[in-house]
Amino acid sequence: MTNKRVFIWDLPTRIFHWALVLCVIGAVISGQIGGNLMEWHGKLGLAVVGLIAFRLVWGLLGSTYARFCQFFPTQGKVLAYLKGQWQGHGHNPLGAFSVFGLLALLAFQVGSGLFANDDIAFNGPMQALVGKDLSDVLTGWHKLASNVLIALVVLHIGAIMFYAHVKKDNLVKPMITGWKDNAEGESARGGGVLALVLAIAVAAAAVYGASGAWVPAPPPPPPAAETPNW
Template sequence: MKKIIRIWDLPIRLFHWALVVFIIISFITVNIGGDAMALHALSGYCILALIIFRIFWGFFGSHHARFINFVPSPRGLYQYLKGQSPAVLGHNPLGSLSVLALIFAVGLQAVTGLFSNDDILFEGPFAQYVSNATVAIFNSIHHWNDLVLLGLIAVHLCAIFYYQRFRRENLIKPMLVGDKEIDPSEEAKYLPAGLGQDSKDGAWQRGTALLLLSLIAVILGYFVTR
């Protein structure tokens, strides 16, 4: 009988898929331009709120969502690359680095958008508070970081395909349902302590996450609309 372990709590799952939706909206609207830039800006604010939430949840969230439990040490990364580390329930060391890179790149894109100004269709809400030279720097970062994001997303999708095709491990299902199924024949790959690390996903965690995200959205909304 397979062992079922809760890996991703509901807040993390909703964060993940909401971020996917808003990133797609952002890419579509910026290529449409015109009136769609209003939606692009709104999507960017939502992305920034989600990234801020994820950073907080990385310190106060459930077990597998916390940075301290998945960010690898140099030695841990080295052992993983040599194939000497045990299997993990959440992000493996390379996956962890990919997650951190995506959080940073997406956050950078959202923050630089607040200061961007194309002098035609869009002006970020904070562009008026900095010099034209600073705005130009933010514009450049916002433009070139698009390519970085596309590259990281491509790597992310390739990793999902690789694990599905060659390792027979479905990375998408746990992010949909929250649980990971461990076959008894595979339990030896994991540390015994690791197999007992379920992520708490009860009403208290979900309510806390909702309150946190709501506060972030209200505070961010205040600053971008004042």
């Protein structure tokens, strides 16, 4: 008997997924520890900026199951899924809510982090553009949202374990190999070289913009008054 399988996740989507996992874990740990690791916290945040920008473009131009239009959770899809009538590959309608929710929350996290500060030695790359008072407000939101992010990640992992042990559906393996075993349907198509180059270019531009390299340097402090020599 032939083992049928369907190609679901293209290589760029898989690289994005696992790179995002590593960056988020590193950012959470470095942010919790603080100190000298805040420099790495900032670098990982910029990496997440690039990854989100890449995913937004790839969600429009990528292969079949990576496109947002393919798994956007419409009312009809959600109702069909709840009734056990949904048939498809990739993100199911409830999983789509998790994907969009995590992307939105991560975008807020890195966006607020660009203007945040730790009141010691670390300032976000664009903190100087908003001033200390607003930076403090954004820092508070950034810290609060990090707890929400951790909760969503735990919920996401719990859902994966539920599917693996209860529904006997391994969601992790296809995100590693790209293939879903014992399945029928149309394999992913599209997402060619030009789309990949454009997505990478947009990601690089986003990282440059978020890095604050274009922000004018603050003026030097005025020279100290000369002390009379008497």
